[in-house]
Amino acid sequence: MRNAAPAPSREWCLFLDVDGTLIEIAETPSAVVVDPSLNTLLSAVAQRLNGAVALVSGRSIATLDRLFAPLKLPAAGQHGAERRGASGVLCADKPGHDEELDGARALLRAFVQAHPGTLFEDKGRTVAVHFRLAPALEDSVRRAVAAATAPLEARYEVQAGNLVFELKPKGFTKATAAEAFMREAPFEGRTPVFVGDDLTDEPGLRFAERAGGVSIAVGDRLSAQWRLENPRQVRRWLAAIAALGAAPSR
Numbered sequence: 001m002r003n004a005a006p007a008p009s010r011e012w013c014l015f016l017d018v019d020g021t022l023i024e025i026a027e028t029p030s031a032v033v034v035d036p037s038l039n040t041l042l043s044a045v046a047q048r049l050n051g052a053v054a055l056v057s058g059r060s061i062a063t064l065d066r067l068f069a070p071l072k073l074p075a076a077g078q079h080g081a082e083r084r085g086a087s088g089v090l091c092a093d094k095p096g097h098d099e100e101l102d103g104a105r106a107l108l109r110a111f112v113q114a115h116p117g118t119l120f121e122d123k124g125r126t127v128a129v130h131f132r133l134a135p136a137l138e139d140s141v142r143r144a145v146a147a148a149t150a151p152l153e154a155r156y157e158v159q160a161g162n163l164v165f166e167l168k169p170k171g172f173t174k175a176t177a178a179e180a181f182m183r184e185a186p187f188e189g190r191t192p193v194f195v196g197d198d199l200t201d202e203p204g205l206r207f208a209e210r211a212g213g214v215s216i217a218v219g220d221r222l223s224a225q226w227r228l229e230n231p232r233q234v235r236r237w238l239a240a241i242a243a244l245g246a247a248p249s250r
Contacts, residue, residue, distance in 0.1 A: 193215075
């Protein structure tokens with residue numbers, strides 16, 4: 001893995017994780033703030049690549065839109081369980097609040113109330129317990145999320161992340177989201193570039209490699225073809241893309 005990133009190309013399409021990749025991870029999900037300069041940069045990159053830039057995140061699309069407002073990019077939320085293409089059409093296997101998870105919600109809310117420093121997050125199609133403020137509770141959180149998942153194991157699975165465990169529907173990953181984007185304009189026919197920092201990004205990195213594209217890991221948690229140290233370096237690399245000449249029309 002090279003400690004750098006490749007020279008930019010107008011033929012790329014970008015799939016960008018958010019937390020830990022574009023922005024620094026905060027103590028709690030709600031503490032994250034997107035500064036206007038990042039929006040300006042992403043807008044310029046999207047213009048250079050004819051709109052072939054997507055956010056691919058564990059957050060919900062509604063949350064991504066609030067964070068990046070007024071910018072509204074193509075996006076995949078909740079690890080691919082929902083996706084919005086460049087056309088603006090939202091695709092999701094189930095809309096909004098997933099009632100199947102109500103039992104898990106109750107169990108995990110009770111766990112969090114009994115364990116200070118943990119945080120419950122309900123995204124609609126997925127639920128998560130964060131323990132960034134109580135890292136010593138990792139094993140307890142893992143067991144609690146596994147227990148909440150057990151009655152639903154035919155359709156749901158546990159997704160580990162950076163100081164978080166999440167219950168999510170099976171069959172959806174950041175790779176399946178990227179694959180779906182690649183079947184649509186303006187992504188179709190371009191070289192996929194996936195950038196991410198966490199275990200949830202690994203399927204996306206492997207997808208880019210299989211598709212003959214580029215994988216870029218941020219930090220040292222994952223293996224990839226290239227590496228950038230932190231979100232600050234990611235932004236410098238994105239600035240190089242924004243500085244390319246105007247992209248050819250398609």
